[in-house]
Amino acid sequence: MRTISIRLTLIAAAAALVSCASGPNATTGTALGGLGGAALGGIIGHQSGRGLEGAAIGAVAGGAAGNLIGNGQDQRNAQRYYGQPAYAPPPPQPYYR
Secondary structure, three states: HHHHHHHHHHHHHHHHHHOOOOOOHHHHHHHHHHHHHHHHHHHHHHHOOOHHHHHHHHHHHHHHHHHHHHHHHHHHHHHHHOOOOOOOOOOOOOOOO
């Protein structure tokens, strides 16, 4: 019982941290990644006799990956819309001898 509560706590913490980026592509990516990860994790977990654990782990991993990909797309779209990069390095300093 203790291991189940530890796993559920870790899953809840990971799910809470996934939703840090909240752009339109990030939220869509989180949802689709979570669903795809749960399906794939359930299939893989079923082969080892632990389908629900596999689905839960797959959902968290898929949601995190989908959120990262969607957030990257949101940032790229913002750069195109506003016409400025997210980070512009300072101009080079002249070199004098």
